[in-house]
Amino acid sequence: MSDWYRDFANSGFGTTITRQLGLPRPAVLRRYEPGRPLLPGPAVLGSTGGGRLGDTLTRVLTDAGVAVLPPVVADGPTDGEKPAAVLLDATGLTSPGQLAAAYQFLAPAIKRLGTSGRVLILADPPAATDSPATAAARQALDGLIRSVGKELRDGSTANLVYVPEGAESAVASPVRFFLSGRSAYVDGQVLTLAAADVPTGEDGERPLAGKVAVVTGAARGIGAAIARVLARDAAHVVAVDVPAAGQSLAEVANEIGGTAFQLDITAADAAARLVAHLRERHGGVDVVVHNAGITRDKLLVNMDAARWNSVMAVNLQAQLDLTAALLAAEGVLRPDARIVCVSSQSGIAGNRGQTNYAASKAGIIGMVRAWAPEFAARGATINAVAPGFIVTEMTAKMPLGTREVGSRINSLQQGGLPVDVAETIAWLSQPGSAGVNGQVVRVCGQSMLGA
Template structure:
């Protein structure tokens, strides 16, 4: 689906007209293309201490690849270019007053951030047992980041990586999150915190193909977000089993053929769906490493008009099927080698949405499910996480009445809807071997707004 307004105001007469009338001018976001450099200009690292030095050194060394990155440590406007990213390392703050110098140094450089630039805070969590001053400083950093994300323009975003006190700022998962937020893969992720809870994870041999050798299953893969997920995981090196209902068989086969994977026609609500998925993946590809629970439905009605069929069908597809499949995975000897589960939830499961009590209940259930599943996978080096899309340009959102759709598009910090690939990129990041220290979390892909399904 396309956003004709955004296309109109980004060139020629439309751009001039929007500027004269003071209309919103959403930027054309920079999204990932094969061969693209991690960053497209100099990177400023703000902050003092060993963590800031380690992050700067990692970037200066090419961020795990042969790329050459221009890294600066002085908050001085770069000559002849703009900052592709500013990384603010605040892991050693101990009181709210410690935030002043680095954050105001950041503020002095914001006018020099490039279009689709990145601001990334690296912090520690305000965990229980800390002194009040330390907890206040750490949470203050998050509050500053979220507010800054609403101030940035021209497609720039702000996000945070929160690393536990017993984990290094350059642990595999911290670096995986840093690369994700620096890159154009995170185009529609804004105002978010990724919590790194351990030093687990393994840096891939190649960041260009981090999923090489992995077998991934994607449900609801025949179209839309599911197809984008399947394509993105395959691009990153995975062999993909594309799953969808028999009625979508033709579209499913096209997706599977396009990515050189296999198709499995299956109603995921049947009791033995998990067993069928495992059997197919093992028989055809020798194993199963990643499961993406993407399949979902809506049956919207105000609760006063809701009937059993609409309620029960949404619960059955969106949450009960995932629970049963996960039980089969956890009982299987084939899902034990640092496996990954990534579930699709929704901002409706966080903030609610009128006419979606059934959908909101199912998606809120998904968030709690991954948090509870996470420790069950930890002993086998696995993770369970969720991705919560906001307004994404799909066939479903295209059916929303025009006025409501336009409002939903413009309310977020980036003033536009996301694309299916934005959800897919976030899932690929969480599925990576390097992200083994990120588990039980929900990452919103919503441009920093709670609208959408």
């Protein structure tokens, strides 16, 4: 769907007007397209604190065909190609005093960052030390990266990845994601990796080849976008939705060469039916995306039990029941499976008139974190994606003022697209994301609401 203000602000006349009046000018974001290079230009790589990831990061970049430039000198010449990304290896940081080196590297490099650029910091987790000074220095990067994300312009983003010792092999996949167009609407996020067995030789264009993926709520909107992106990445998609959406569901499944499976996920036999279908028709499942969700908004004091119960049943209890059934069914959920649960910014920040919805979406985050150790023991992962304001047919029906405020109050000054949520889910579904487990990734353009 078109963003009228963004399109106007980036037109010849609109650019002149917005500059003269000091109005924001949302950028046209760089999104992923198969066959395109990881970055449209070189990357600047720096280190502070005696970082241990320099060789790993250089290898990831060069393998992707990205030229690696040395750190930029603050008072050096400004001619030459603008960097498309700035990466800082801050592993080994032990004291707040060393943060000055991070500032000295980042400031001149970011000043020359190109359009839709990427800033990525990698560091040791604050929880991995008993030293208050070391923990303080590492945690300081959290505040730094979120602030940088709010300062960047022209569609650029900034993110932070904590890499504990032993998790170095898990670095490549998140680095590629955060630098690529897949992460166009992911900004100001902090991710913590875990040690994992990461397969090598993954096909960048077809990372889900041979995989069977289930997507609930796939008949329209974000669910349909998820199904399309997973299919683009070579998965066979089992598109699931309620019988009432049967025609739309069939159209999506036919479009992507997948399978339509009509199922009310709140029915008493839903889990058993899904397990049986996956076992008999597909021999198991590799990826499960719990996307189905509903809203029944009302102020808490005016909310009836039906509104509360229906939202909890669809948004939270069904995810619990289906996941538990898949875990219990021998041989159905494959050992290196990926479960991705769709939460919401509302589950983190809350939202007026959505106590039921926000509670259900916050519950998903708790579920993911609690199940992560069991999934890790299986060589599998479970994560959550929390969308912010995503432009859909539903948001298009909002009053203009409400829609404009919702889409502008983020660092990128625009609403996200369903494909932005789908790209993040597709990344978390890849075999290479084995080191990402129990995490919540917000797809919100670094919304000003919540953390």
